[in-house]
Amino acid sequence: MKKLLAVLFSFMTLTTATSASTVARSTVADAVSVQQNDYVEILYFHGKQRCATCIAIEKHTKEVLQKEYADELKKGKVKFRAVDISKKENEALADKYEVTWSSLFVVKHGKKSEIKENMTNFAFSNARKKPDVFKSGLIKKIDQLLK
Template sequence: MKQLIFVCLIGLFTISCNQNKKAEQTTNQSTDEFAPSGDVVEVIYFHGTQRCPTCQAIEAETKSLIESSFADAINSKKLIFKIVDISEPENKAIADRYEVAWSSLFVNDWKKDQESVNNLTEFAFTNARNNPDAFKRGLSEKINEFLAN
């Protein structure tokens, strides 16, 4: 029985890590209801009702990094941080837009109504719980890369 549960959990993690491989996609979103105004970096953490310790670590470490290192960018509206519960009916459209079905982390760069979508889900699942320093370092580098442009 334990082996079956373990196999199911591994399957869920595999699905969540591989559910969206559109890592560096650029699209025109000028009329999109989700498009922020102006040039901005957008960090979106998606989650469902049930979350494993790794999912919880992704949210906690992302939130900690943004609050401690990017407060000025948040205050100046150069960085937006969203936590989206995909189990809520009002969040169905944004979950569908990013093809999210499980916990996921995106860092998107918006410039002149063009969105560069960066799915960091696999990176987050690999590092957030077991190597939080590497997770924060990698996430910080991606955010800073976009803020500098």
């Protein structure tokens, strides 16, 4: 009987310690999750085949991010995603942003809200023939949303 009680006591102690550890991990994970909610994401949507302007939009966007926002990228405050809308797994995201062709969005993700800035017309007007105008406009928008 004493052995049975000792085994039960050991089991209960182990279970309690494991539960406490799980709660602690969940709390840390939740805190990290909350911190990661505040970030600016640049979404570049494209199809399978891309024109020269589409390629320029992605190229110049990446250049801006690497040159101007390297620290923010590392910290997760700025993120970039190139999304191929011809792939089935990207349909939901394309639908969310009502995208049917190449597009550029700068989105601020907050804890409870999302601010979407559609920069598609601006990007197509400037990325290829006026890349400096495109880059400065993109920087201005990202800076505005990072505040």
